[in-house]
Amino acid sequence: MDLRILQVMAGAEQGGAELFFERLCIGLHRAGAHQHILTRPASGRIDRLQEAGLRPVLLPFGGRLDLKTMVRMRQEITRFKPAVALAWMNRGARFTPTGSHVLCARLGGFYDIKYYRHCDWLVCLTEDIREHVVASGFPRERTVHLPNFVPLDRGEPAARKTLYTPDNVPLIFALGRLHENKAFDTLLRALAQVPDAYLWLAGDGPLRADLEALARELGIKPRVRFLGWRDDTAALYAAADLVVFPSRHEPHGNVVLEAWAQARPLICTATHGPASLITHGEDGLLVPVDDPRALAQTIRQTLESPALQEALARGGWESYQARFTEEKVVGAYRAFFEQVVAQRAAERTGAAHPPAPAA
Structure with a gap:
């Protein structure tokens, strides 16, 4: 036709x-x-x-x-x-x-x-x-x-030293518009309860100044990198030990598919889109919305278990190949x-x- x-x-x-x-x-x-x-x-x-x-x-x-x-x-x-x-x-x-x-x-x-x-x-x-x-x-x-x-766009990991991040620390990656719906304030509050971990946060938006102020208030600013809008997200995914999306409202969540395509272990809040995509414990982990303590606990457990990270990454890759x-x-x-x-x-x-x- x-x-x-x-x-x-x-x-x-x-x-x-x-x-x-x-x-x-x-x-x-x-x-x-x-x-x-x-x-x-x-x-x-x-x-x-x-x-x-x-x-x-x-x-x-x-x-x-x-x-x-x-x-x-x-x-x-x-x-x-x-x-x-x-x-x-x-x-x-x-x-x-x-x-x-x-x-x-x-x-x-x-x-x-x-x-x-x-x-x-x-x-x-x-x-x-x-x-x-x-x-x-x-x-x-x-x-x-x-x-x-999402495209299968694998890349070499971004060099941590270019973003002043030590090689021997756990690295979390998140991205999205810096907007209330994305709940990056919840992620910052969770990071304050995860000693030694660093966060790369890619994206821009109306809350950037507020989020930077919150990071300073929580005492975690030295461990957070606000990256702005980036075109090299594949390299950023590849450099991370764990991907976290803490949204309050997410009707779908392309970022879930991106993490799966990059074969990275993933934690999301149980809002509409991620909850409909993720099978908890198989291709990602779901946590309650707006609960920094629960998010911090899940991040710690995942970072402490290489076997869990490997299983989630493998499950996400299989979900991507099957449907997306x-x-x-x-x-x-x-x-x-x-x-x-x-x-x-x-x-x-x-x-x-x-x-x-x-x-």
Whole structure:
């Protein structure tokens, strides 16, 4: 099937959904899909898409009175004639019109579905998100759960000396936006109860100054490295003895998949996404949300047991290979697109409907 896919991204320059958008576009391109990409200007994103051989069209995706985007969107649809369109983020869905194509939107969080009611299908990152949109009134038979993937991007461990970290100390790695939802304050409070361990914290955000102040207040600032936004995360994972994600709210958790792909032992809080991904004791450890004492105890137990670290790393790698490789997830997206396009064609001709996409 000559599958013509329109991808519409109206998100920010950085973020989990934006990063997976890039990965999916590039993965589908490698798999031979014919795509046309409309996106907001974002220098890093545009560079990466172009390096992969894609040629995105830039649109402003402004407010409701942004007539330029509305007109240009319809022109691009008329010119490209997609069989299926996949819209990302509330604004991307709002700007993407219905038409002869099958209109799908991808939801990576518990969004207000008022922006998505005109869509033919909703692609939900987790089963919890799927239940949310169904409870909000969207027909279950027009929803599907498709996961993310992360690339297998192994690297040499980052040299500890470049970040003023001794070679003989336990090293914890965490990354994410420095935002209240990520609960890095809980991790800092736990670190204060784990003598000698160092923390590399990659990411930036509105709470950076507050977190640095908390580290000083707790007396652990000499053992914490605030790394800012990094592009060498594979090397940082590889250097760490343990990966910890202490989120208060995490609808999915790409970071879980990244730790698994890097074969690193992992501790997460039992919030939505990680709890749905991790089998406790097999491919990760789950601890209560906002409980520094429990987190510290689990960190100590894991760092003191090389056998446990090895078992968790092996279990995570096996989970990644089974469900979250590029080949498996891109294949699932492509099969979904082909099925809904065939279903639309059958509806138009009155032929027997092909099987609905698998849940």
